[in-house]
Amino acid sequence: MPKRKQKLKSDTIGYWFVLPALLFMSLFIVYPLIYNFVLSFQKVDVMTLMAPHKEWVGFQNYANVMNGTYLWGSMKNTFVFTIGCIAFQFSIGFLLAVLYTQKCKALKPISGLLLISYIIPGTVCSILFKFMFATNGGIVNELFIQLGLITQPIEWLTRPDMAMWSVIIANTWTGIPFNMILLVSGLVNIPLEVYESATIDGANGAQQFFKITVPLLKSSIQTVLVLGFVYTFKCFELIYVMTTGGPVYSTELMSIYSYRRSFMEFNFSEGAAIANILFIILFAVGLFYTKLIGKDEVA
Amino acid sequence: MSAKTRKQFFKVFWIVVGVVCFLIMMFPLYWMISCSLKTESEIFARPPYYFPPNPNLDAYITQLSNVEQFPIINSFKNSMIISLATMAISVVLSTMASYGLARFNIKGKNLIIFLFLVSQMLPQVFTLVPDFIIFKSVGIYNTYWAPIFANCTVAIPFSILMLRTYFLSIPKEVDDAALIDGCNHFQSFLKIMMPMASTGIVVSFVFSFLFGYADMMFSLTFINDSRMWPVTTGIYNVVGRYGIEWSRAMAFGCLAVAPVVLIFLLMERYIVEGLASGAVKG
Numbered sequence: 001m002p003k004r005k006q007k008l009k010s011d012t013i014g015y016w017f018v019l020p021a022l023l024f025m026s027l028f029i030v031y032p033l034i035y036n037f038v039l040s041f042q043k044v045d046v047m048t049l050m051a052p053h054k055e056w057v058g059f060q061n062y063a064n065v066m067n068g069t070y071l072w073g074s075m076k077n078t079f080v081f082t083i084g085c086i087a088f089q090f091s092i093g094f095l096l097a098v099l100y101t102q103k104c105k106a107l108k109p110i111s112g113l114l115l116i117s118y119i120i121p122g123t124v125c126s127i128l129f130k131f132m133f134a135t136n137g138g139i140v141n142e143l144f145i146q147l148g149l150i151t152q153p154i155e156w157l158t159r160p161d162m163a164m165w166s167v168i169i170a171n172t173w174t175g176i177p178f179n180m181i182l183l184v185s186g187l188v189n190i191p192l193e194v195y196e197s198a199t200i201d202g203a204n205g206a207q208q209f210f211k212i213t214v215p216l217l218k219s220s221i222q223t224v225l226v227l228g229f230v231y232t233f234k235c236f237e238l239i240y241v242m243t244t245g246g247p248v249y250s251t252e253l254m255s256i257y258s259y260r261r262s263f264m265e266f267n268f269s270e271g272a273a274i275a276n277i278l279f280i281i282l283f284a285v286g287l288f289y290t291k292l293i294g295k296d297e298v299a
Numbered sequence: 300m301s302a303k304t305r306k307q308f309f310k311v312f313w314i315v316v317g318v319v320c321f322l323i324m325m326f327p328l329y330w331m332i333s334c335s336l337k338t339e340s341e342i343f344a345r346p347p348y349y350f351p352p353n354p355n356l357d358a359y360i361t362q363l364s365n366v367e368q369f370p371i372i373n374s375f376k377n378s379m380i381i382s383l384a385t386m387a388i389s390v391v392l393s394t395m396a397s398y399g400l401a402r403f404n405i406k407g408k409n410l411i412i413f414l415f416l417v418s419q420m421l422p423q424v425f426t427l428v429p430d431f432i433i434f435k436s437v438g439i440y441n442t443y444w445a446p447i448f449a450n451c452t453v454a455i456p457f458s459i460l461m462l463r464t465y466f467l468s469i470p471k472e473v474d475d476a477a478l479i480d481g482c483n484h485f486q487s488f489l490k491i492m493m494p495m496a497s498t499g500i501v502v503s504f505v506f507s508f509l510f511g512y513a514d515m516m517f518s519l520t521f522i523n524d525s526r527m528w529p530v531t532t533g534i535y536n537v538v539g540r541y542g543i544e545w546s547r548a549m550a551f552g553c554l555a556v557a558p559v560v561l562i563f564l565l566m567e568r569y570i571v572e573g574l575a576s577g578a579v580k581g
Contacts, residue, residue: 013484014403021396021455022411028452029418032429039428050435096320103313107321112567114324119559119570121513123531124552127538128331131545137343139330146346173327178574185575234422237516241535258424263520268428275425282420290416 036279039272046266061273071274073249074257077164078278081239081253082232084168085175090224092172093179098213100180101187102195118177126241129170133157157243160250167239167251171232179224186220187213226289230282254278331556335359335549342545358550362543369537370526371554378512378529378558380443385450385511390503392451393458394496398488400459401466402474412463415456426452427520434521445521446529450514454507461506461576465499466492502573505566512559530555 040061042054065071100111117125132139133156141153156166190213198208214221236255239245245252245260252260254274262271334342336354363371400408430449434440439448469492477487493500515531522528525536534555538548563570 011404011406014399014405017395017399017403017488018405018411021392021459022414024392025414025418025452025455027433028426028430028448029421030414031433032421032426035429035432036425049432096324099313099317099320104310104317106314107317110321111317112571114321115567115570115574116328116560116563117324118574119509119513119563120328120556121515121531121559123513123515123535124555127534127548127552128327131334131548132327132330134545137347137545139347142345142347173324176324181571181574230420234420236423240516241539255422255424258422259427262424262428271424272428275422278422279420279425282422283417286417286420290413 036272036276039269040276042269044268046268049268057269061269062277065270065273065277070249070252070257071254071277074252074254074274077249077251078233078253078255080164081168081171081235081251082229084164085171085232085235086225086228088168088172089175089179090228093176093224094183096176096180097183097187098209101184102192114180115177117173118175120174122174122237123241125170125174126238129166129173130157130242133166158247160248163243163247163251167242170242171235171238174238175228175232179228182224183217183220186217190216222292226285226292230285230289233282233285234278328556331549331552334546335553337546339544339546358544358546359554362547362550362554368541368543369533371530371533371551373526374528374530374533375554375558377443377527378531381446381450381514381518381529382508382511384443384447385454386504386507388447389451389454389458389507390500393455393462393503394493394500395488396455397459397462398466398492398496401463402471402492412460415459418452418456419460423516427516431520440521441523441527443522443527446514446517447511449517449521450511451507453514454503454510457506457510458503461573462496462499462503464576465496469495498569498572501566502569502576505562505569506573508562509559 041056041058043057043060044054048054096111096114100108133141135141135153135155135158138153138156140156141150144150145153154162156162194212195208198212203211234255235253236259239251239253239256240259243251245256255278258271258274258278260271261267261274333349333351335358336351336356337348338353338355338357341348341352399405400412405411426449430445431440434445434448439445473491473495474487477491478484482490512529513531514529515535518527518529518532519535522532525533528536534548534551537543537551543551
């Protein structure tokens with residue numbers, strides 16, 4: 001009996017530790033969740049945003065958004081962007097991880113410097129890549145011309161078919177270290193003896209990679225891919241600064257579309273409806289992820 | 300080729316590949332520094348100068364002295380206020396919460412952890428309108444508090460999910476021993492648990508600061524007065540609105556990145572640790 005009382009008491013104390021953060025997050029996260037949900041069923045523009053009573057319009061905003069062309073266009077762009085970024089940053093990150101932990105360990109200390117591309121503010125990164133992709137004087141075009149790959153400068157950021165490549169490359173550059181580090185932390189747990197005995201058994205490099213490295217890194221790979229998907233799918237600032245969704249909506253992701261409706265065209269309700277659709281997709285992926293890691297995470 | 304020379308060849312080959320990859324990855328940063336030391340006409344030279352022919356600090360001097368357009372020095376002060384406050388609030392709240400979630404049998408614990416996971420998935424646009432309304436109605440719109448609180452909503456879930464694993468890895472017996480020795484839970488938390496989780500707490504310090512420093516959108520949306528803008532919002536506005544010369548934009552960029560690089564050089568180990576925890580935004 002005393003033991004039980006002690007336990008109860010200590011659990012009550014636990015609440016006091018969690019409460020401040022929980023209250024804070026409830027105010028700034030749970031409230032926005034509810035607010036956006038309600039907002040997406042009302043008719044709210046710049047005149048009525050701060051008004052106490054707002055007109056209820058049911059699913060009208062969702063219908064408007066879904067009947068337009070921009071939602072589906074932005075959804076397609078978001079998927080193209082996400083899959084493009086993940087394909088590049090995962091494969092390059094994997095390559096670098098294997099390179100600096102297994103193939104040339106001598107370079108491991110300097111490879112740490114690569115992390116800088118991940119931690120520099122996104123705004124600076126966007127401006128830097130905007131400069132490098134500039135049609136005139138941009139180093140990418142100059143380099144390609146010098147190498148003889150092209151004769152005329154490419155209008156990277158002003159041609160709808162090239163702009164997506166530019167933003168994918170910029171985002172890939174900042175995302176590589178994230179992939180690299182998570183895979184490195186899995187790779188260092190694989191003892192090199194495993195590879196040595198595989199070599200003795202006659203396995204070649206590719207066989208070793210697909211039969212040893214990949215299976216042993218399965219959980220790291222899952223984490224990198226799912227988190228990479230979530231964070232790339234909601235990417236916002238980088239594109240906002242580089243292209244603001246242009247030219248001609250060719251890089252308009254769902255996040256940018258939602259921002260445009262809310263803050264440039266002041267249709268806050270439709271902006272909220274788009275944000276909700278974006279969130280539902282992310283939430284589904286997130287649920288899948290927590291199921292995936294669920295067994296060891298929620299202990 | 301004998302087995303030995305073959306091995307030697309591959310060793311050299313991989314080092315060459317490693318160096319080339321490193322140089323390609325670092326090139327954008329090199330290019331930013333290099334162009335900040337050029338004049339505008341050198342930037343547009345054909346073929347391009349891969350090294351600045353006459354390195355000079357003119358772009359920095361022009362950009363720093365052009366106070367009417369945007370006072371950079373002052374914006375660094377704003378950035379420091381915003382990121383240090385973000386750091387302080389989120390470290391205190393998340394250290395406590397992660398200890399509570401790791402140590403106690405709280406009802407709805409899984410739900411709370413799930414809430415923090417979900418809040419990491421929220422797109423930034425999602426919170427802009429509701430938080431704008433909150434900040435307006437409680438009267439902190441157009442103050443430093445608005446972007447500080449908004450940044451904390453990013454930093455806190457990361458710190459909690461990351462720190463919880465540190466607290467979970469400390470044996471429960473350590474806590475029990477402190478309680479038997481007459482500590483209460485709060486003393487045991489401060490004197491025993493926090494020092495034992497110090498690596499995690501430093502990671503949380505570093506990342507909370509970096510989240511606060513990197514933000515541009517929250518400050519742009521929640522602060523109307525450009526004299527209170529941080530460096531990031533400033534560089535976005537100056538480069539976007541005035542379309543300044545590239546050499547000056549790159550000089551501005553180098554200045555904005557300098558504090559981050561400094562933190563990286565001092566804290567590399569903790570940044571690696573934070574990234575490897577898998578709770579981070581990418």
